[in-house]
Amino acid sequence: MSPFRRTTALLAAAGLAAAGLLASQASAAPVNPATLSASAITSTLSKDATIPGTAWQTDPNGRIIVSYDDTVTGAKLSKLTGVTKQFGDRVTLEKMSGKLTKYIAGGDAIYGGQYRCSLGFNVRSGSTYYFLTAGHCGNIASSWYSNSSKTTLLGTTSGSSFPGNDYAIVKYSTSYTNHPGTVDLYNGTSQDITSAGNASVGQAVKRSGSTTGVHSGTVQAVNATVNYAEGTVTGLIRTNVCAEGGDSGGALFAGSVALGLTSGGSGNCSSGGTTYFQPVTEALSRYGVSVY
Structure with a gap:
């Protein structure tokens, strides 16, 4: 709703020869993944693994979860695996069902x-x-x-x-005056929105969209990075709430608190899926507006 950072170089155990000056070669010690910060790892992922169809986020324990969809196969999957395996158990690679895409459709x-x-x-x-x-x-x-x-x-x-x-x-438009500060619950009622806030891991949330109506779930991660075919988007909220094409832009909320805007994801509302959301507070701040 849909794209970025400094790079950290990883030292390999390469020989640093000083031919003619030193009697023997010196070698740099391998970097221990346990000593790397989560931001250092994600910086390397951004540099070396920005592959359409992938996403990553840091869990509360500092572990990096890297996800990939059905389009990441062959050489792309080999590249992703090669980048992530150097970090050992600091990074977990997981397969997502379907294709990671922006949610947009005709309807x-x-x-x-x-x-x-x-x-x-x-x-x-x-x-x-x-x-x-x-x-x-x-x-x-x-x-x-x-x-x-x-x-x-x-x-x-x-x-x-x-x-x-x-x-x-x-x-x-000045001619359109019917714009209440509510979210449609698709059951003949609506949820009044009175404030905006930041999502937290484990929080129970709901999503409202024009294709699939209202669905519930929980926040799985914040500050997630998603690599769409059209570019990379950072700082997103990851949830297990399903969504489908045409739900893009729809509301993510918890009670009367606005949390996010539907960006994209994988899966569907028949078999389930993963959906990412743009934090709404960033948009409110950028444009100097407020919910009501």
């Missing part, structure tokens, strides 16, 4: 260009009203409508950031 909800996305949260700055959605949605259209025939204008894209981040802001 119902907010329409821009040839695509459908989901509205995240209504926000405002003073008496000016906006809504947030995914950055990869904001990149594809300047005007957004509430219907597929594009006869009811919602507003125009005011800002968008993807890759790197995955958020966008759309300014409501």
Whole structure:
């Protein structure tokens, strides 16, 4: 909604010969993975393993979880395995089902260009009203409508950031005044949103999107990195909440607290999956707006 850092060099046990000056060669000692910081490991992953279809995050114990999808095979998988194995048990490699992708499709909800996305949260700055959605949605259209025939204008894209981040802001048209500060629960009711916060590992959350409605799960990691085919996005929330195409931009929340915007993931809501979210607080700060 959809992309980056300094590099740490890893020393191999290479001979450092001073031919003609020293009687023998000197060798650098191998680096012990246990002595490396999590940030040093992820910096190396960013340098050497930024492969579309991969993602990684650090768990509360400082262990790095590297995930890869069905598209990472052959030489790409060999490269990923080669990079990760040098860190021993500091890094765990796991397979994700399906393809890691941005969630965007044609259907119902907010329409821009040839695509459908989901509205995240209504926000405002003073008496000016906006809504947030995914950055990869904001990149594809300047005007957004509430219907597929594009006869009811919602507003125009005011800002968008993807890759790197995955958020966008759309300014409501003055002719469209129905924008309550709630999230649709797809059961005839809605959840009032009164504040925004940061997700925490283990937190129970819900996601609302125009394709699959509302689904629940838990936060598995924060500050995750995802390598989409279109670029890398960092600082994401990883969850076990499912999502599908068209859910992009939709709301991640816990009770009345806004947490994130649906970015992408793998799997589906029939068999389950992994979904990543852009933290909403970053978008609120960037655009100087607030939920209500």
